[in-house]
Amino acid sequence: MSLNRVLVVPSILSADFTALGDELRAVEEAGADMIHVDVMDGHFVPNLTMGPFIVKAVRGATSLPIDAHLMVTNPEDLVDDFVDAGADYVVFHAEACPDPRALIDRIHARGAKAGLAVNPPNSSSLIDEHLADIDLALIMTVNPGFAGQSFMSEVMPKLSQVARRKASLGLDLLVEVDGGIGPANVGTVIENGGEAVVAASAIFGGGDAGEGVRGLRAAIDKALAVG
Secondary structure (H helix, E strand, O other), X not given: OOOOOOEEEEEHHHOOHHHHHHHHHHHHHOOOOOEEEEEEEOOOXXXXXXXXXXXXXXXXXXXXXXXXXXXXXXXXXXXXXXXXXXXOEEEEEHHHOOOHHHHHHHHHHOOOEEEEEEOOOXXXXXXXXXXXXXXXXXXXXXXXXXXXXXXXXXXXXHHHHHHHHHHHHOOXXXXXXXXXXXXXXXXXXXXXXXXXXXXXXXXXXXXXXXXXXXXXXXXXXXXXXXX
């Protein structure tokens, strides 16, 4: 195991929005590395969630990098709005974009980092050809749309494949994993090459978001020590 640190990335999808500033401060003080904002349009996925104004509010409440995950049908229509709102990473789905390379270039031209996501049923070949151009590869371990779903272990071979390809090509990008991750299964994610773990319910679902971050970090540290 070459990794000595795996990033903890709280997803505010499960946060208490009546106290979002307090929740963000709690996870930052507990050692979170980045904030994940799940953007859903009710079309690409069967839920409707956060727009650029939420990213703007998050940007005003934390100094942590913001990872805006666009689960939308036409990501090219929204990229500029999310960069303007303060997103550091803009991640879109290869399944939703006819020309990923053009959108990657556009995100970079706006001064943000670009990421590509792939859903559980689909092959990593959707993002393989773009790995040298992106800053983040997001492997989904649930079918996107709702928090609290069960982790899909059958996605692990795909995660391993992306991690191995990154290593073999000597690429500088972050391999992020999102969906049903908590202390009980984060070790499996790390074993298969995950470098950043997104967690919603595991961090915000227990009522103490800071404790959720610390619990996940402890499980990560234990897995790294064993590895």
